[in-house]
Amino acid sequence: MSETPAIELPDGVYWVDQCYEMTERHHHISPYLVDAPEGYVLVETGAIEHQDVLRERIGEVVGDAGVAAAVFSHYDLPHVANARAFREGWDFDLYTSFSGTSASPEALGMGPSTGVMHDETREICGRTLSFPWPPLVDAAHSMWVYDHGSKTMFVADMGHYHWPGDCRVVCRSVDDLPSVDDIRAYNEDALPFVKYLDAEKMRGAFEELVDTYDVEVWAPVHGNPIVGASTIDAYLDRAVEAIAETAAASAP
Ligand SMILES: [Zn+2]
Ligand SMILES: [Zn+2]
Incomplete structure (x- = not known):
C-alpha cells in the first residue's frame, strides 16, 4: 500500500486526492472512483504531472479488475x-459530454467514446448515473455526474x-469546511467570470440542484469532498457568500 491510499467515501466511492502547492494555499485536481456492481468507474483522470502516482493509487483500488468505464466532465487538460x-x-469504456464537439475524444487521441447528454440518466457498470446541468462551469458542454447509488455529486x-x-481532509462538519475566502480565491483564479454573477440567482440554482438530486456527498475535482446534506448546505451558503464578495469588490 502506498503512504497515501485513496480515501474511501460512503457507498464504494474513492477520492484519489492529488494537489498542487501554490504560493500559500494548495489546489486539488483529483479523480474519483466508483466501485460499481459490474466494475470500477473512473470520474476524471487528473493532471498529467500526477500521471504515475495516479496510476499507482488507482491501481491499488481496482487491482486486477482494472477500470471498466470512465466519465469526463469536459475536455480541459487537467481533467x-x-x-x-x-x-x-x-x-475502459469512455463516456463524455463532448463527443460531438471539435474536441471529441477521437480527435484528441483517446479512442472511441459514447456521448452523453445533459439531464440524461444511464446505467454504467450496473450503477445509475445522471448528468446534471452544472450551475457554475467554465465550458458550455461541461456536465456534472450524479451517482444515485452513493448520492454523490461529482463537481467540476x-x-x-x-x-x-488539509490536503486529505474530508469535510464531515461545518468546522472542516473551507472558508469563504478559500472559495473566493479559487473562483477569482479559475472562474474569472464569477464577478458578473448574481449571488442570489446562484443561491437559487444551488437550491434547485440539491432539491432535484438527493446529495449526500459533494465531490469536487478541485477541492475536498463534503459529506452530509447539512454540511453541503453550509458549504453552498459559503459559495454564495464568496460570489457576492467577488461581485461587490469588482463593482464600479
Ligand atoms: Zn478544472
Ligand atoms: Zn494540498
Missing part, C-alpha cells in the same frame, strides 16, 4: 490529459483551495 495513457493499461469546475495540512 482528461491522462485518458490515453490510462486507457492503454485499462481498456466549482471548487476551493485548501491549506497545507
